[in-house]
């Protein structure tokens with residue numbers, strides 16, 4: 001039996017134009033041993049939910065710099081739920097004002113990372129988000 | 141949980157879970173696959189291989205759109221394999237970036253796979269995932285290999301039809317092609333026809349093919365000659381022709397009896413590999429502690445060659461039984 005891996009989808013919803021930060025995180029997660037599906041820029045919530053489903057990921061990491069997080073994130077969470085993907089944890093990074101944090105957490109976002117967060121802290125949060133037993137059970 | 145009924149009913153979430161179980165080589169996955177196996181054998185497995193950056197993913201994106209736009213289209217699955225990092229075991233799987241036009245089509249299913257250290261362009265379990273997708277009703281399965289200049293020989297065993305993709309400006313990629321990858325090609329594509337240099341690449345490849353035609357079928361006296369096509373995944377040029385060539389190769393395989401020959405070769409490769417692995421595993425488990433290590437030490441000390449040591453291990457085990 002092979003060593004199961006944490007699978008992560010990194011996506012950039014919305015229209016903001018660069019994905020440097022998302023790529024840095026993707027590489028850091030890979031270096032921590034995770035399998036990272038990278039989908040690139042301008043993903044719609046539908047595209048993200050569909051990719052998460054097909055790829056059977058544990059975590060969806062969103063990078064949003066445009067300020068549209070309060071509209072985009074609930075749509076993505078709703079789609080995941082509708083599709084039976086409630087076990088998928090959603091992490092959010094980007095330019096997120098502190099006052100939005102409680103709202104996002106109340107919606108069910110598992111982690112919110114502002115511009116100052118270190119890459120190490122983000123990788124740790126992703127690693128901790130998936131229980132070893134869940135991996136062992138090989139997502140069965 | 142038995143995933144077989146929902147997978148057969150078209151539940152994509154269950155299918156995605158099953159693919160993970162197979163990828164992780166779990167007993168549950170194996171059990172489900174064996175229940176599904178009688179339903180497999182319908183799908184056309186099409187390998188897409190070639191050097192990194194030649195446009196394999198972009199071509200699949202275009203091809204699948206082309207095939208799905210036809211009357212009564214098959215459901216299409218894509219397995220896209222990228223390399224795992226040898227240092228961390230993690231991977232960045234980026235083929236979906238070029239396949240965004242396929243999202244939203246309920247008749248398409250894309251799954252990215254890390255090769256998890258396996259050489260030869262595929263993951264160990266790629267063929268199992270393909271079998272599950274086959275049983276789930278996907279009529280065509282595109283398998284995009286890891287991009288590498290080397291001959292991706294595994295795909296020759298795993299696919300019915302192998303498309304080798306080249307592009308202008310790949311430098312020594314052509315050299316690598318000469319070194320063997322053309323031998324496994326059923327169809328050869330020069331992609332990026334919109335770029336200058338595509339014609340030069342085409343001419344060079346044609347010369348190479350004339351000198352050493354794709355031999356995969358030649359030695360069996362078959363009369364398939366690998367067509368050489370010019371495409372652009374950017375403009376769409378040559379995509380319908382490529383779709384035709386892939387369909388044409390399938391018809392050729394079926395009419396010539398070559399389909400069965402390839403299926404047999406694939407099954408031989410898969411069963412043979414599993415048998416070797418499992419036997420070696422069982423054998424080593426049955427050995428007294430330290431015996432294998434001692435054997436390694438003898439080779440390291442140059443007291444015995446590896447082949448001799450293996451004979452000794454096997455004879456020792458036989459004598460003990």
Ligand SMILES: Nc1nc2c(ncn2[C@@H]2O[C@H](COP(=O)(O)OP(=O)(O)OP(=O)(O)O)[C@@H](O)[C@H]2O)c(=O)[nH]1
Pocket residue numbers: 191192193194195196197198199235238286287288331332333334335371372373374375
């Ligand atoms: N001009 C031009 N660019 C293309 C064409 N097809 C692909 N590209 C570009 O070539 C680059 C690589 O394309 P991919 O489809 O990712 O290539 P690939 O062979 O799948 O790459 P790997 O999976 O990394 O081995 C991208 O920047 C594409 O936009 C084409 O027909 N014309």
Ligand SMILES: [Mg+2]
Pocket residue numbers: 196197198234235284
């Ligand atoms: Mg690719």
